[in-house]
Amino acid sequence: MRDNDCLFCKIIAGDIPSAKVYEDEYVFAFRDINPQAPVHILVVPKEHIRCADDINGENSAYVAHCFEAIAKIAKAEGLKDGYRVVNNCGEYGGQTVMHLHFHIIGGTKLSEKII
Numbered sequence: 001m002r003d004n005d006c007l008f009c010k011i012i013a014g015d016i017p018s019a020k021v022y023e024d025e026y027v028f029a030f031r032d033i034n035p036q037a038p039v040h041i042l043v044v045p046k047e048h049i050r051c052a053d054d055i056n057g058e059n060s061a062y063v064a065h066c067f068e069a070i071a072k073i074a075k076a077e078g079l080k081d082g083y084r085v086v087n088n089c090g091e092y093g094g095q096t097v098m099h100l101h102f103h104i105i106g107g108t109k110l111s112e113k114i115i
């Protein structure tokens with residue numbers, strides 16, 4: 001379901017342009033407008049799930065499809081030596097767009113270790 005005030009819902013609908021890299025029935029993926037690495041792609045479910053806290057038995061198929069898409073996108077982008085997948089959740093997690101999304105960050109050896 002779409003939230004008319006949501007930036008990523010508008011991107012999924014094509015109302016706001018994006019550099020799309022992948023799309024299927026459940027998932028939309030596009031390049032981050034402010035890349036933090038040579039490859040920086042956002043993978044978003046086509047369902048408006050606000051954040052990781054709102055994942056449940058009703059909508060988790062969207063999340064599973066996001067991770068299937070991540071594996072496909074990483075191969076297509078040539079990230080054979082690895083990459084990082086990041087999800088920011090809520091205010092303290094640094095989430096700025098309240099539509100669940102996974103950052104694929106790669107294309108270089110990442111130095112900063114958060115975990």
Ligand code: AMP
Pocket residue numbers: 007016018030031032033034035042087088094095096097098
């Ligand atoms: P987060 O801080 O985890 O919520 O990530 C939101 C991300 O969305 C940031 O990395 C932004 O650079 C990115 N972003 C914001 N607006 C756009 C846009 N119109 N197209 C692509 N990426 C965007």
Ligand code: ZN
Pocket residue numbers: 002003006007008009010047048049098099
């Ligand atoms: Zn949304």
